[in-house]
Every structure is written in C-alpha cells, then in structure tokens.
Amino acid sequence: MTPVDFNYLRDMLKQRSGLVLAEEKQYLLESRLMPVAREQNMESLSELVAALQKPDGESLRKTVTQAMTINESFFYRDKTPFENFRNIMIPAMLATPRAASRTLRIWCAAASTGQEPYSLAIEIKEMAAQLGNWNIEIVATDLSEEVLEKAKAGLYSQFEVQRGLPIQLMVKYFQQTGSLWQIDSSIRSMVSYKHFNLLDDYARLGTFDIIFCRNVLIYFDPPTKTDMLARMAQRLRPDGYLVLGAAETVIGISEEFKPVTDARGLYAMQVAAAAAAAPVRATPSASARPAPSVSGLGTTPAKPATPAAAGLGAVTATPAAPAVSGVGTPTVSGITKLA
Ligand SMILES: C[S@@+](CC[C@H](N)C(=O)[O-])C[C@H]1O[C@@H](n2cnc3c(N)ncnc32)[C@H](O)[C@@H]1O
Structure with missing residues (x-):
C-alpha cells in the first residue's frame, strides 16, 4: 500500500468512525480490507482506495468503515x-x-x-x-x-x-x-x-x-x-x-x-x-414514549409505591420499542436507524 493510500484510509476512518489508526497498524488495513477488495473483484488496496474516492462510492465507504471496527465481545465481560x-x-x-x-x-x-x-x-x-x-x-x-x-x-x-x-x-x-x-x-x-x-x-x-x-x-x-x-x-x-x-x-x-x-x-x-444535567423525575418525561416493561419476570410483582406508579408498572409482554417517540425509522430487520 502506498503512503498516499494509507493516509487516505486513515483520514477517512477517523472522520467516519473516530478510529485512530497508527502507522504500525497498516497490517490491519491489509488483513481486513483485502477481503472487501476481493469481494468487489479488485486485486489491490490501491484499486479499492480509488473506488472509495469516487462520488458514487458511499456504500463502499460504509462497508470499509464497518469492516475496520473491532467487534470483540462476550457475556459478562470483565464480571x-x-x-x-x-x-x-x-x-x-x-x-x-x-x-x-x-x-x-x-x-x-x-x-x-x-x-x-x-x-x-x-x-x-x-x-x-x-x-x-x-x-x-x-x-x-x-x-x-x-x-x-x-x-x-x-x-x-x-x-x-x-x-x-x-x-x-x-x-x-x-x-x-x-x-x-x-x-x-x-x-x-x-x-x-x-x-x-x-x-x-x-x-x-x-x-x-x-x-x-x-x-x-x-x-x-x-x-x-x-x-x-x-x-x-x-x-x-x-x-x-x-x-x-x-x-x-x-x-x-x-x-x-x-x-x-x-x-x-x-x-x-x-x-x-x-x-x-436533566433532573430525576418521579414520573417519565413527557417526550419519552412508554418504555417496554421487564415483562414475564416470573415472580409476583411488588406492590406499586403509589397509585400513579401502578399504571406505569402494569404493562406486560410488550415488545421492545424505540426509545424516543418519533426518533428514527424502523427497518425491515427491526433495527431502528438513527445514523
Ligand atoms: C470491542 S466492541 C465492544 C463491545 C462491548 N461494549 C464490550 O465491551 O464487550 C467495540 C464496538 O464499538 C463499535 N464502534 C466503533 N466505533 C464506533 C462509533 N463511532 N460509533 C458507534 N459504535 C462504534 C464497533 O462497531 C464495535 O462493535
């Protein structure tokens, strides 16, 4: 990869995801982006960089940005x-x-x-x-x-x-x-x-x-x-x-x-x-849509602290809903798109 290609990728990734890529991490670009290049029938990262710079390269820029994210995770990580x-x-x-x-x-x-x-x-x-x-x-x-x-x-x-x-x-x-x-x-x-x-x-x-x-x-x-x-x-x-x-x-x-x-x-x-910061309220904020309850917990619910609270805690088996009313568009997969 040429220094110019490296600089282009480093700047693009910083701008699109915040990722800071040190020069010694060049191998990461190669190992993660060569499969993307091959999927596009390209033979080198230089070819990929050229395509990324085209006005119609937005979808590819997105794919490359996502390919560079580190997604390591596991249950109860660090306990x-x-x-x-x-x-x-x-x-x-x-x-x-x-x-x-x-x-x-x-x-x-x-x-x-x-x-x-x-x-x-x-x-x-x-x-x-x-x-x-x-x-x-x-x-x-x-x-x-x-x-x-x-x-x-x-x-x-x-x-x-x-x-x-x-x-x-x-x-x-x-x-x-x-x-x-x-x-x-x-x-x-x-x-x-x-x-x-x-x-x-x-x-x-x-x-x-x-x-x-x-x-x-x-x-x-x-x-x-x-x-x-x-x-x-x-x-x-x-x-x-x-x-x-x-x-x-x-x-x-x-x-x-x-x-x-x-x-x-x-x-x-x-x-x-x-x-x-926003104060803690005893009742939910007017702008927030009612949140899904922790439903089906399998025990008898505790007695509500106040009559008002009774109405809030009574929802059961509600599917997960977007957090803020009118925010984002639900996609086919059910993942709400905010970005
Ligand atoms: C290493 S995982 C951490 C997962 C989990 N929090 C954990 O500790 O196990 C980092 C995640 O951050 C995401 N990520 C990286 N840059 C991001 C950004 N600018 N905005 C939102 N998520 C980002 C990546 O896609 C990746 O899934």
Whole structure:
C-alpha cells in the first residue's frame, strides 16, 4: 500500500468512525480490507482506495468503515461491571424518586454482537424481586449494522455461550437450535437495537440513568474521547452512572465524571456536571414514549409505591420499542436507524 493510500484510509476512518489508526497498524488495513477488495473483484488496496474516492462510492465507504471496527465481545465481560450493576447501581436507583415512576433507561453505547446488553437484561430478570414491575429499557447502539443483525437474532455459537456466561444462566435463558444457541425471546425483547454513530448527536437518544460505554473509547484520540464523554454527561441523569471498559478511564480526559470509590470502571458525575444535567423525575418525561416493561419476570410483582406508579408498572409482554417517540425509522430487520 502506498503512503498516499494509507493516509487516505486513515483520514477517512477517523472522520467516519473516530478510529485512530497508527502507522504500525497498516497490517490491519491489509488483513481486513483485502477481503472487501476481493469481494468487489479488485486485486489491490490501491484499486479499492480509488473506488472509495469516487462520488458514487458511499456504500463502499460504509462497508470499509464497518469492516475496520473491532467487534470483540462476550457475556459478562470483565464480571465487575455486572457485579457493580447488581450491587451498586440498581440499589442506588431503587433508593431514588425512580422508585415511584419505576422507570429506568440504560444505554449500551457500543453494543457489538449483543452480549453486553443481554448480560444486563439477564441481570435484570434475575433481580425480579426488586425490579419485577419496573419499566426498564435497554437501548443498544453500534456503528456496524452487521453486528446489530447478529445481536438482534440473539444466536451464538457454542464457544460464544461458553465464554463468560455462567452455565446455569445458559441453561435457563438459551435454547439450542442446530449447532447454535438462541437467547430467550423474553430477554431479546428487553433490548432495542439502533444503528448509531458515537460521533453523531446524542440528544435524539433521550436521557439515560446508566450508560455502558465499554471497550470503544480506546480506539479514539483524546479530544474525541473528551468530546464524547462531555456529550454523554448531557444525556445522563445527575445521579446516573457511566461504566467504561477495563482499559479506559475518565482521568485526564473528562471534567464531567469522577471514579466511584472501590468500584472499578464505574463513574459518577462531578457536582457541576450533575447540576447541569436533566433532573430525576418521579414520573417519565413527557417526550419519552412508554418504555417496554421487564415483562414475564416470573415472580409476583411488588406492590406499586403509589397509585400513579401502578399504571406505569402494569404493562406486560410488550415488545421492545424505540426509545424516543418519533426518533428514527424502523427497518425491515427491526433495527431502528438513527445514523
Ligand atoms: C470491542 S466492541 C465492544 C463491545 C462491548 N461494549 C464490550 O465491551 O464487550 C467495540 C464496538 O464499538 C463499535 N464502534 C466503533 N466505533 C464506533 C462509533 N463511532 N460509533 C458507534 N459504535 C462504534 C464497533 O462497531 C464495535 O462493535
């Protein structure tokens, strides 16, 4: 590959996905993009770069950008974030005005093939005693439409279900179909998938109580990380939580977040950022469409705290719906397109 071709690809990827590609990573371009070139009946990356630069090359530019994403994920990855979810985040949420509205919105900002949002959905199901009649929405977004298709199908290989997932949860929530394992529809319906680029405007996603943004910031440069974290702070409730990957931090990157003591990877808002954030309401915001409930949890729902709350928690077996009313267009596959 010529230096000119390398520079073109590096700049295009940075601009379209935020990915920063160091010169020594040239081999990654070759290994990931040669198959794309061959699919297009091209024999070299130079030929591919020439096609990318054509005015009608948008679809190819998209394919190349998606081919360069790193989609590694597995169930209960790193364990601690899910322990923190169960032992810190959910108890904190239960002790706030949310207990009256019984609504919770969670954003998995780089959901990849779905193991992260499904691990959270399983955790929520397993906490049926406390969350039985809450309306909990998990919005899972990713830049790659290909991984979202796989996530939505909820079909995993034997290797993927054995990787990180406790065996009793696998038996409880997966069915074998041929050589694959499919996650239960009751878990799938708790997650709504959306095609979304983290470089885009977050406002259209609405406001969240918890944001999981794990193992994606590592691919961006410091100004991009700073910008994304500042914009995430604007989408988080003042007492909300941000969860980052094991190799990621807010330190030196964000003025809006601070680490939660003794909770690896967990961040809360700094006082000033919290003061500027959307307040926690006892009732859902008027702009938000009713979220799907955590339906079919299999236990008797707890008694509603107030008569008003009773109306909110009573929905059952509702399929996953887009987070914000009128946002995005549902595609044939059911993945709402925002980008
Ligand atoms: C390594 S995976 C992380 C998956 C999961 N969060 C985990 O920790 O297991 C990173 C994901 O980020 C997505 N991604 C990369 N750049 C993105 C962007 N600009 N906007 C949205 N998603 C992006 C990739 O497509 C990929 O699926």
